Amino acid sequence: MQQDQEMQFVWRGSRSLLAQQEIFTHVLDENGYCSKGFYWNEKAVFPDPPWDGMYPNQTVPVTLSNIQRYANTLSYNVRKRAPWFLTPHILWPWGCDRQFFNASVQFANMDYLMGYINKHVSQFGVLMVYATLSEYFQTLHSEHEPVQVRDHRDFLPYSSDMFHSWTGFYASRSGLKGLARRASALLYAGESMFTRFMLAPHRFLDRAWGLQQLQKLRWAVSEVQHHEAITGAHTPKVSDMFVGRLNNGMHGVQKLMSAIVQDRFPAHTGLEPGGYVAVIYNPLAWTVTTIVTLTVDFPKVSVTDESGHPVPAQVQNSKEMPSVYDLLVLTTIPGLSYRYYVIKPSRRAKGDTQVTEATMANTKQFGRRPRRHDSSVGRRLVHVENDCYSVFLDKDTNLMQSIWERQSNQTIQVTQQFMEYEANGDEDQGPISDNYVFTSSETAKPAWETVGMEIVEGELVTEIRQYFYRTVNDRDPTYTVYSRLARGPPGADGELLCHRIEQEYRVGPLELNREAIWRTSTNLNTARVLYSDNNGYQMQRRAYKHHENNIARNYYPMTQSAFIQDRQSRLVLLSEQAHGVSSQGNGQMEVMLHRRLWALSVNVTLNDTSVVHSVLWLLLGPSTLTRDLGQRSGVALQHRPVVLIRELSETARIHPHPQHQEAVTLPPSIHLQILSIPGWTYNSNHTKHVKNLRKDNKGEAKAEFRRVLLRLHHLYEADEDPVRSQPVTVNLQSVLQGLGSVVSVEERSLTGTWDVSTLHRWRWPTQEPGYLRGNSSHPSLHPGSFTITIHPKEIRTFFIYFKER
Numbered sequence: 001m002q003q004d005q006e007m008q009f010v011w012r013g014s015r016s017l018l019a020q021q022e023i024f025t026h027v028l029d030e031n032g033y034c035s036k037g038f039y040w041n042e043k044a045v046f047p048d049p050p051w052d053g054m055y056p057n058q059t060v061p062v063t064l065s066n067i068q069r070y071a072n073t074l075s076y077n078v079r080k081r082a083p084w085f086l087t088p089h090i091l092w093p094w095g096c097d098r099q100f101f102n103a104s105v106q107f108a109n110m111d112y113l114m115g116y117i118n119k120h121v122s123q124f125g126v127l128m129v130y131a132t133l134s135e136y137f138q139t140l141h142s143e144h145e146p147v148q149v150r151d152h153r154d155f156l157p158y159s160s161d162m163f164h165s166w167t168g169f170y171a172s173r174s175g176l177k178g179l180a181r182r183a184s185a186l187l188y189a190g191e192s193m194f195t196r197f198m199l200a201p202h203r204f205l206d207r208a209w210g211l212q213q214l215q216k217l218r219w220a221v222s223e224v225q226h227h228e229a230i231t232g233a234h235t236p237k238v239s240d241m242f243v244g245r246l247n248n249g250m251h252g253v254q255k256l257m258s259a260i261v262q263d264r265f266p267a268h269t270g271l272e273p274g275g276y277v278a279v280i281y282n283p284l285a286w287t288v289t290t291i292v293t294l295t296v297d298f299p300k301v302s303v304t305d306e307s308g309h310p311v312p313a314q315v316q317n318s319k320e321m322p323s324v325y326d327l328l329v330l331t332t333i334p335g336l337s338y339r340y341y342v343i344k345p346s347r348r349a350k351g352d353t354q355v356t357e358a359t360m361a362n363t364k365q366f367g368r369r370p371r372r373h374d375s376s377v378g379r380r381l382v383h384v385e386n387d388c389y390s391v392f393l394d395k396d397t398n399l400m401q402s403i404w405e406r407q408s409n410q411t412i413q414v415t416q417q418f419m420e421y422e423a424n425g426d427e428d429q430g431p432i433s434d435n436y437v438f439t440s441s442e443t444a445k446p447a448w449e450t451v452g453m454e455i456v457e458g459e460l461v462t463e464i465r466q467y468f469y470r471t472v473n474d475r476d477p478t479y480t481v482y483s484r485l486a487r488g489p490p491g492a493d494g495e496l497l498c499h500r501i502e503q504e505y506r507v508g509p510l511e512l513n514r515e516a517i518w519r520t521s522t523n524l525n526t527a528r529v530l531y532s533d534n535n536g537y538q539m540q541r542r543a544y545k546h547h548e549n550n551i552a553r554n555y556y557p558m559t560q561s562a563f564i565q566d567r568q569s570r571l572v573l574l575s576e577q578a579h580g581v582s583s584q585g586n587g588q589m590e591v592m593l594h595r596r597l598w599a600l601s602v603n604v605t606l607n608d609t610s611v612v613h614s615v616l617w618l619l620l621g622p623s624t625l626t627r628d629l630g631q632r633s634g635v636a637l638q639h640r641p642v643v644l645i646r647e648l649s650e651t652a653r654i655h656p657h658p659q660h661q662e663a664v665t666l667p668p669s670i671h672l673q674i675l676s677i678p679g680w681t682y683n684s685n686h687t688k689h690v691k692n693l694r695k696d697n698k699g700e701a702k703a704e705f706r707r708v709l710l711r712l713h714h715l716y717e718a719d720e721d722p723v724r725s726q727p728v729t730v731n732l733q734s735v736l737q738g739l740g741s742v743v744s745v746e747e748r749s750l751t752g753t754w755d756v757s758t759l760h761r762w763r764w765p766t767q768e769p770g771y772l773r774g775n776s777s778h779p780s781l782h783p784g785s786f787t788i789t790i791h792p793k794e795i796r797t798f799f800i801y802f803k804e805r
Helices: 067-084 103-119 133-143 174-198 207-223 236-263 492-498 623-638 686-694
Strands: 008-012 022-026 148-150 159-161 276-282 288-296 301-304 313-317 325-333 337-345 362-370 381-385 389-394 399-405 410-422 450-457 461-469 479-486 501-507 514-522 530-533 539-542 555-558 561-565 570-575 579-582 588-596 612-621 642-647 670-676 707-714 728-731 742-748 787-790 795-802
Touching: 022 133, 067 103, 174 207, 174 236, 174 588, 174 612, 174 670, 207 236, 236 276, 236 642, 276 288, 276 325, 288 492, 288 642, 301 313, 301 325, 325 337, 381 450, 381 461, 389 479, 399 612, 410 479, 410 612, 492 623, 501 588, 514 570, 530 555, 530 579, 555 561, 561 588, 561 623, 570 588, 570 623, 588 612, 612 623, 707 787
Parallel strands: 008 148
Antiparallel strands: 008 022, 276 337, 276 642, 288 325, 301 337, 313 325, 362 450, 381 389, 389 399, 399 410, 410 514, 450 461, 461 479, 479 501, 501 612, 514 588, 530 539, 530 561, 555 579, 561 570, 570 612, 579 588, 670 707, 707 795, 728 787, 742 795
């Protein structure tokens, strides 16, 4: 890129939005963002400065006797970079990690050196000016120099050299990654529930207290997005801080949601004590049919809805604790609504047909089977099924053997197992894996010697429980996976539920210097081409590349989904949290789940002895089916219904009749990305807000509880699906009438910070014919209108103003 002067370009990050979404991009050159040799405050010392004021390796200050040498060195460096860029304006970053902690010393030397160079421009050939990034890009824009256009593809994976690929952080501190995603999902649900019920009359809830609970979790979720937080590139002490703040924030939002639900029910004491009330809230703006798992102390259970009608439910032995039971409840909940269920010990007398009990699942044990070292196909098969899939298991190995998909009538060979990469822990012996870097010179090996299996079969769900033991004599498994096939109602309501195999895993604790993967091997002819998302927004094609560091440099981030395919079938994995993903062989896909690393004389802080828990959903079928279901299933996995439990007592506040809730339902292509009362205490007009700051007049604007932040996301690419990829027109006043009466709508920038009518994007000249550019304007909302059209992959953000009740 340096040789071809391609360090600056227009990047069209979306293949559906093209020029509408383009952004001018500057890539830092081979020197990175550091200016070594020009730090006069040198290396920071934390947490307290040195007692004598002398920092380690402090650079000699600029003086009259050495300023010529400094000026020669700096100007040479600038002139060396100049040929890499199209214009004579060079961005020269001054500083590095943890610099400018002693800013007065740093700037005193910078000022002196820059002043000297600028007095001798003819000698050094360089003029230096302090600039913000805004000023730098304004200067470039004024040059009108045409630049290259790049399409939606990214630059991953990043490597600092041939043997140090930064692909390890995709899975570092997997437990924190999972907690951060769960906290984000709870915040999403809490925001919409608070918004919905703050717009309706409420009796007991203090809305200032409620907003405070949301703000605590907003802060914790935002903080953990830091580039050394969510990546796992931090010390255990810092990790504990993140975990503590996330847990505290989640506890506050759970209290808020419980208070909202309690506030909706008048007192009713017609129920005897014993049992529970489960309130289940659907935070999505679609009707959701799913199975919710609860824990109960009693095997004979009756489950009724708010009208007293029995609800389909299944009881089975708990997969985690032998003294309790898993209760699986089938529920269908409209958008932004809740259902509540009464769960009680059943006291049905023998022969009584009036009380309906949850059905009891049967458990079949298969014992342990040793790992086979040959590739022979098992002939003794057992199968489990629902209305969409039949899963065949080999009784000689206790491993999956194949999956039959009903719609295509195709059987795909599918084998899954846990494997491990063994990491080098001695830097003297070669490259090592650390928090950022994944390095492996050898292929992954099976991480187990025996597998135990149980099949728990019931009317609602069949669950396959597989336990992987590291050695023959181990009492406890290192790895566990629970795979579920559910039977939902026929038709569209049960479609997403039927077309997924839910796989919940437990991994750890790992042995030292191990990196654990879950490998799925199939007979699909994929040529080692993988598709993965790197941002939860769009898929990238990842063709296998041959490098010296083959394994690590073919790993990619899996924020939410990945798939492999051939001409007939596609196998999709949807993830509850971020992982690393790769295709190391034809028809293979592996997900890195957990890492435990330690090395001598290196700052590796990943001696992670935790057990990680997460969920994958597997979808299999023709691409026409998985394209349609995959996007919506991915969102459904991220935002599963929230369950709030209360014990029944003599004074339990239960409504004797169901309260009317008007659902909020969007078309299936459109995802409600956020529905929130921001509660901002500053002016939403950015210009006025800046003026208020300058006047130190921070309290002028008050928190507005009738102003709602709404963000809508079209899930599909322009050419992805013949039906779902069409533009969607929505009348916001009509769609949101379940929340209240919409008075006005104002379109905002993505974050809500700016009124889009005040934004005027720069147009950059490009090295391509104008007709290829496409439309670069944003479709606007007409004043006074409530109707919008959302095009494929668009994300639109609005302030919705509701009428005071």
